[in-house]
Amino acid sequence: MDIEDLTLEEKCENLMTAVVETRKRFGQKCVDYQHKTARVENQLLQLRLESFSNYECKRKNPLPDLGIDDVALNIEDIKAEIMEKQIRIENLCKRLNNTQEVLLQLKNDNIAKKMHQPVTIESLMARAKEKQQKPMC
Incomplete structure (x- = not known):
């Protein structure tokens, strides 16, 4: 069958099925892309959290050393x-x-x-x- 032999309705129907198929493929690719980007973003956040948790903060002013007796007295008060x-x-x-x-x-x-x-x-x-x-x- 040639393209010329097809009626106008059949041509439209063929074009519509082609459009639907491309939309399905494009939609699936969009969904896959969103899943992949979400996974990459989660991995980046995990790396940031690990780097922050591994970083040791150096205090400008050292914390005062509270004796155990002082803490016990404060709790009793x-x-x-x-x-x-x-x-x-x-x-x-x-x-x-x-x-x-x-x-x-x-x-x-x-x-x-x-x-x-x-x-x-x-x-x-x-x-x-x-x-x-x-x-x-």
């Missing part, structure tokens, strides 16, 4: 400070609970309710009438 703060927090929690209990008692206290009621002649008269109207059992 820190422990004592933590214990003091813990005791203070526990005391504050106890005081808070006591305050809450006192507030609940005040809220339920009848005398406190009466103290908040207005003291006028009208209110006293109204309360006295209410007491008289209630039957005593």
